[in-house]
Amino acid sequence: MKYLQLLKLLKGLSSYQLMGNSAKDITAIANHTGNIVPGSLFICVPGLKVDGHDYASQAIDKGAAALVVERDIDVDCTKILVRDARQAQALLSHAFHGYPSREVEVIGVTGTNGKTTTTFFIESILNQFGQNAGRIGTINCRYGNLIFPSKHTTPDSINLNKLLSEMVKSGTKAVVMEVSSHGLAQNRVIACDFDVGIISNVTHDHFDFHRNYQSYLESKALLFEYLGRDREAKSRLKFAVANADDASYDFIVSKAAVPVLSYSIYGPSDIRASNIELKSNGSSFEIKVGGKKYKFFLKLPGLFNIYNALSAIAYAWGRNYQFEGVQSALAEVQRVPGRCQRVDEGQDFEVIVDFAHNPDGLKNILTFAPKIPETKRIIVFGCEGGKDKTKRQIMGYIAGMLADFTIVTMDNLYSEEPLEVVQQIEKGLLEAGRREGLDYIIILDRAEAIKEAIAMADSGDQVIIAGKGHETTQTIYKQVKPLCDWEIAAGAIQMKLRNSLKNSKIYYLASLQLQQDC
Numbered sequence: 001m002k003y004l005q006l007l008k009l010l011k012g013l014s015s016y017q018l019m020g021n022s023a024k025d026i027t028a029i030a031n032h033t034g035n036i037v038p039g040s041l042f043i044c045v046p047g048l049k050v051d052g053h054d055y056a057s058q059a060i061d062k063g064a065a066a067l068v069v070e071r072d073i074d075v076d077c078t079k080i081l082v083r084d085a086r087q088a089q090a091l092l093s094h095a096f097h098g099y100p101s102r103e104v105e106v107i108g109v110t111g112t113n114g115k116t117t118t119t120f121f122i123e124s125i126l127n128q129f130g131q132n133a134g135r136i137g138t139i140n141c142r143y144g145n146l147i148f149p150s151k152h153t154t155p156d157s158i159n160l161n162k163l164l165s166e167m168v169k170s171g172t173k174a175v176v177m178e179v180s181s182h183g184l185a186q187n188r189v190i191a192c193d194f195d196v197g198i199i200s201n202v203t204h205d206h207f208d209f210h211r212n213y214q215s216y217l218e219s220k221a222l223l224f225e226y227l228g229r230d231r232e233a234k235s236r237l238k239f240a241v242a243n244a245d246d247a248s249y250d251f252i253v254s255k256a257a258v259p260v261l262s263y264s265i266y267g268p269s270d271i272r273a274s275n276i277e278l279k280s281n282g283s284s285f286e287i288k289v290g291g292k293k294y295k296f297f298l299k300l301p302g303l304f305n306i307y308n309a310l311s312a313i314a315y316a317w318g319r320n321y322q323f324e325g326v327q328s329a330l331a332e333v334q335r336v337p338g339r340c341q342r343v344d345e346g347q348d349f350e351v352i353v354d355f356a357h358n359p360d361g362l363k364n365i366l367t368f369a370p371k372i373p374e375t376k377r378i379i380v381f382g383c384e385g386g387k388d389k390t391k392r393q394i395m396g397y398i399a400g401m402l403a404d405f406t407i408v409t410m411d412n413l414y415s416e417e418p419l420e421v422v423q424q425i426e427k428g429l430l431e432a433g434r435r436e437g438l439d440y441i442i443i444l445d446r447a448e449a450i451k452e453a454i455a456m457a458d459s460g461d462q463v464i465i466a467g468k469g470h471e472t473t474q475t476i477y478k479q480v481k482p483l484c485d486w487e488i489a490a491g492a493i494q495m496k497l498r499n500s501l502k503n504s505k506i507y508y509l510a511s512l513q514l515q516q517d518c
């Protein structure tokens, strides 16, 4: 079993007060009583729901050897008093696992939308250049031949450092990871030695947690403040990559402790796309750097994916990777699960499943490719119950303005009444001048809503199913039931195709012939 002397481990902290016996061997670090093994160092985290200090006695009963606390508590155990338990947790777990983020290149990607897609692009570039990439993010984590689902976009610091150390041991040379604003605000990555920080954009989301745009932006900017701060850090050149077209740009640049490479489509920047061609099955664009022009092809459609590619290209430029290799690495990314993912069962209308779950994402997916004149664009979406309420009306308005027909449905619900969520979306639809029954309907059951959209679609139409992307379950209060937008849509299309075949003249004649033969 792995263990480390408590005193040695405490070298990872810059300030603390030790109370009790320090001659202890620590076998693991845990912040949940359910994960304690004998000899654990238990971190008492004052959480949003409960206070970890209230679990201290339980932790000792389960075999905790010492506690990290933010205030002295009356228990008979070695205690380490710190100012911020989550920060201490990050520093101690980094030390416990041998400072793994110093052993690999770490590229952090933050932003409201585009993190997952950007990490897929960068992973492809890293592999192209023999870096044996590791990837950490919302959909899953991957390194070597291992791939496993994620609980969080950015794991808590205990799991993050464990994962990083496994990646290091497996020979990973570079790790690209999504860094969520929750992860930054909760100090999950404060001990991580980032080499590169990338930001896609900062728009409206998670205001339930961050309260407002400024505090959300400040959380995102922490990634750029961290860059270059680790005193023991690697000697590799550190830099930041930022979107010069985004409202966050000036603030991010003001916070970055390292040089910033910029990318854009509209304004001036280091890496700027021109001659853009958008098609529903991909796009192409050009970049001029060092007096040379490079043409890039993407299989992922939409202008927003050009932005995601540009940030990956800026990263590659900062690392001096040959652009010929970058061109093929980006062209090789076939799809990102649940992101602008086509459902193709041979039907003559387009069906897209997408993870858009905030105003900007919804706007982007509703405009990702031009609509054929005289056809309809149908959107199916809902908003999560119990999360950011302020975005619902805005999303309803966007759907009302950009779609021809909207089916409002349920997303994950957690704690709220479904009708409460739906009515707030409806306010936005009404604001956009839409009428119930004619321009929108409400079908709470998500599977039924998707089936209805498929049933309504005519030749050339676009059906967009937004909000749950790659997810395969739906949470309604405490019940988690299987639900996959993609599978439901595919099943509904197959059924529609079978029915239309049954109604067709050829099918009728063929079955008549069959009856006669019998």
Ligand SMILES: CC(=O)N[C@H]1[C@@H](OP(=O)(O)OP(=O)(O)OC[C@H]2O[C@@H](n3ccc(=O)[nH]c3=O)[C@H](O)[C@@H]2O)O[C@H](CO)[C@@H](O)[C@@H]1O[C@H](C)C(=O)N[C@@H](C)C(=O)N[C@H](CCC(=O)O)C(=O)O
Pocket: 031, 032, 033, 034, 044, 045, 046, 047, 048, 049, 050, 051, 052, 055, 151, 152, 153, 154, 155, 156, 180, 181, 182, 183, 186, 209
């Ligand atoms: C809002 C949020 O981020 N909450 C996180 C936070 O929970 P919390 O502060 O409420 O913790 P708590 O439940 O009050 O518990 C306090 C302490 O007591 C401990 N405890 C609690 C109960 C018990 O029986 N025993 C015990 O030891 C807990 O482990 C914890 O250390 O700290 C917990 C432990 O680290 C996280 O698991 C939890 O993530 C929750 C599950 C979550 O859903 N987070 C989401 C919002 C999130 O982080 N999302 C971002 C992506 C967002 C996006 O871009 O879409 C992500 O990075 O995944």
Ligand SMILES: Nc1ncnc2c1ncn2[C@@H]1O[C@H](COP(=O)(O)OP(=O)(O)OP(=O)(O)O)[C@@H](O)[C@H]1O
Pocket: 111, 112, 113, 114, 115, 116, 117, 118, 138, 153, 178, 200, 201, 304, 305, 307, 308, 338, 339, 340, 354, 355, 356, 357, 360, 361, 362, 364, 365, 469
């Ligand atoms: N650069 C971008 N700008 C705006 N919208 C985008 C961008 N990239 C992707 N999107 C939209 O956001 C959705 C989520 O994309 P992606 O998963 O790459 O972002 P994310 O930041 O990882 O989101 P999350 O953390 O919530 O998983 C996509 O399905 C698409 O609708």
